[in-house]
Amino acid sequence: MRNELLSLAPEFRRNPVTGSWVVVAPERSQRPMALTHAEPHPRANGDSQPCQFCPGQEADTPNEVLAYREQGSPIDGPGWRLRVVPNKFPAVRPLKKPGTTSNDLFAHASAFGRHEVLIACADHHTNPAALSDEQFCDMFRAYRERLVAHDADESLVYAAVFQNVGAEAGASVGHTHSQIIATPIVPDGIRHELESAESRFAATHRCVFCDIVTHEQSDEVRIVAESANFLAVTAYAPRFAYEMWVLPRSHASGYESASPSQLEELALLMKRLVHGLDKTLDSPAYNWFLHTAPLRSPELPHFHWHFEIMPRTSRPAGFEWGFDCHIVAVSPEQAARELRKQMH
Amino acid sequence: MRNELLSLAPEFRRNPVTGSWVVVAPERSQRPMALTHAEPHPRANGDSQPCQFCPGQEADTPNEVLAYREQGSPIDGPGWRLRVVPNKFPAVRPLKKPGTTSNDLFAHASAFGRHEVLIACADHHTNPAALSDEQFCDMFRAYRERLVAHDADESLVYAAVFQNVGAEAGASVGHTHSQIIATPIVPDGIRHELESAESRFAATHRCVFCDIVTHEQSDEVRIVAESANFLAVTAYAPRFAYEMWVLPRSHASGYESASPSQLEELALLMKRLVHGLDKTLDSPAYNWFLHTAPLRSPELPHFHWHFEIMPRTSRPAGFEWGFDCHIVAVSPEQAARELRKQMH
Numbered sequence: 001m002r003n004e005l006l007s008l009a010p011e012f013r014r015n016p017v018t019g020s021w022v023v024v025a026p027e028r029s030q031r032p033m034a035l036t037h038a039e040p041h042p043r044a045n046g047d048s049q050p051c052q053f054c055p056g057q058e059a060d061t062p063n064e065v066l067a068y069r070e071q072g073s074p075i076d077g078p079g080w081r082l083r084v085v086p087n088k089f090p091a092v093r094p095l096k097k098p099g100t101t102s103n104d105l106f107a108h109a110s111a112f113g114r115h116e117v118l119i120a121c122a123d124h125h126t127n128p129a130a131l132s133d134e135q136f137c138d139m140f141r142a143y144r145e146r147l148v149a150h151d152a153d154e155s156l157v158y159a160a161v162f163q164n165v166g167a168e169a170g171a172s173v174g175h176t177h178s179q180i181i182a183t184p185i186v187p188d189g190i191r192h193e194l195e196s197a198e199s200r201f202a203a204t205h206r207c208v209f210c211d212i213v214t215h216e217q218s219d220e221v222r223i224v225a226e227s228a229n230f231l232a233v234t235a236y237a238p239r240f241a242y243e244m245w246v247l248p249r250s251h252a253s254g255y256e257s258a259s260p261s262q263l264e265e266l267a268l269l270m271k272r273l274v275h276g277l278d279k280t281l282d283s284p285a286y287n288w289f290l291h292t293a294p295l296r297s298p299e300l301p302h303f304h305w306h307f308e309i310m311p312r313t314s315r316p317a318g319f320e321w322g323f324d325c326h327i328v329a330v331s332p333e334q335a336a337r338e339l340r341k342q343m344h
Numbered sequence: 345m346r347n348e349l350l351s352l353a354p355e356f357r358r359n360p361v362t363g364s365w366v367v368v369a370p371e372r373s374q375r376p377m378a379l380t381h382a383e384p385h386p387r388a389n390g391d392s393q394p395c396q397f398c399p400g401q402e403a404d405t406p407n408e409v410l411a412y413r414e415q416g417s418p419i420d421g422p423g424w425r426l427r428v429v430p431n432k433f434p435a436v437r438p439l440k441k442p443g444t445t446s447n448d449l450f451a452h453a454s455a456f457g458r459h460e461v462l463i464a465c466a467d468h469h470t471n472p473a474a475l476s477d478e479q480f481c482d483m484f485r486a487y488r489e490r491l492v493a494h495d496a497d498e499s500l501v502y503a504a505v506f507q508n509v510g511a512e513a514g515a516s517v518g519h520t521h522s523q524i525i526a527t528p529i530v531p532d533g534i535r536h537e538l539e540s541a542e543s544r545f546a547a548t549h550r551c552v553f554c555d556i557v558t559h560e561q562s563d564e565v566r567i568v569a570e571s572a573n574f575l576a577v578t579a580y581a582p583r584f585a586y587e588m589w590v591l592p593r594s595h596a597s598g599y600e601s602a603s604p605s606q607l608e609e610l611a612l613l614m615k616r617l618v619h620g621l622d623k624t625l626d627s628p629a630y631n632w633f634l635h636t637a638p639l640r641s642p643e644l645p646h647f648h649w650h651f652e653i654m655p656r657t658s659r660p661a662g663f664e665w666g667f668d669c670h671i672v673a674v675s676p677e678q679a680a681r682e683l684r685k686q687m688h
Contacts, residue, residue, distance in 0.1 A: 010455035036390035111354035162662025170661020189668030289666030317514020318506025322633030324533030
């Protein structure tokens, strides 16, 4: 009954991890959209050719740092099924050593780091859901391999793994690919999650993500899909409607600790989720990202790695960008009901 | 010389107020945009009629809470030049009293508050820069009037004032309007700024915004425009390229304390800035928002009200949404040079 009420009454909700408040306001879905392009674009887009990520174009990218390829096929030549290369237009560069300036008001540092592109398939698929099960498994296995590689570089502190699908979600290239940005700083979003989770742990002696798993399993209303070791739920206090979190049921702070069979299970669950998202929202643009512990962390009792899948269901405006308060027009419980119907 | 280097080498920069790191990476501007709609839309958009904000349509909006109108013209009838009405599709509603539930993991509360629309002109202008000087002055005077009104309601704690211009910036209606969302919580973005500014004040005994004014006046490289009492600069560590901050030179934490003549001066400076932004970036979508102290605050020594103008110069992607780390492809110094040329 509470869910039915939610479809009527707007509600503030607090993100259990970060403490951020959002507004769930179903009435907002009724407002007229007078302006052209006021709704986010669906994913389907024009995509100019030739594609620099397709086989035969290997010379267009920097030399590969990882590839899954046919036995005997040449490095930086065709014959691969997954390929990781440095980003040709990087946000951070491996050339300089880190070092912050001493002006504490206007602090800056060389944008040292590694910015990599993980090309997830040889065929020019622009829809991740079109990838085979094996290609999905390759992707999640390769994430782990790159994290392990960056763990070995002591000048790096964090590696951010994410995927942009569709122009509305910030993709500039259609060919399915993920990105990894490894930096000498912990990005604010992760630092904030770590700090919040740690202070909660200090008070409760429990991991907030373990608490979420326990409560979501028992509440059931936000469960989208499950597997033996993973739980997929709509976020309790999302930034975009239909946002999902995918959590290991058992506590682990670093993605590197996942076993090959767990990663396969995760990959197949993620594939089901994005397929169900496509069917529910008619192929929206979306991102997914991995939140994991900093590189070389010991096992942290308060943090729990997980994926977030964030579809672009609205255009954030002044309240979001100016005040960090997000408004969603579909309740997470309603979103979970719709998503569940499309899962198989 | 340092500015010339910046146009080549990517750099991490820390927001002096919040401590958030961003990346300034001019090389990113060279990446190919293969996907259609990979660039944000400019502001020019189709705009369906009839417009619910135009004179004669007053019955389409809830009853006005403030209007500047011709002597003797009827309340909720034509004859106004500025009108503030409750939002017909509100994110928060005045019906319920606040109250947070006791489940500390999944906290929620009734989305109590006031969501108002400030219709800034009677003519159907979709470009704020097309408003007259008087209309601009009316707008900034009305912001103050509504803040003072919300100050009187002790169930409200914060009033967020912002403007969305163009669909890409989250506007759904073209007719120039601002919004005010008053809530019983301090939105996270403001809470974070207040806390950061307060801890800096504890260490330095100085307001960080006053420090910024002093340093920007002396550095000069990020100044876009000035007036007797205000300084407009590009943000040192922006979330979007060409982001601007407009700061009173003298310390004051609450917008309510500004005098009528200061508000006129501010309005005319803001008009010059958005006009210059239009010319520099060919009429981008943008937001502006007011950061001011919570309602009924005493004068705070550590906080300093200001406006931020945030044009949509890129499409935030996984690194931004997943890790709260923004990448801009134009340095703030370069942006200031370009903007200065278009100011008059």
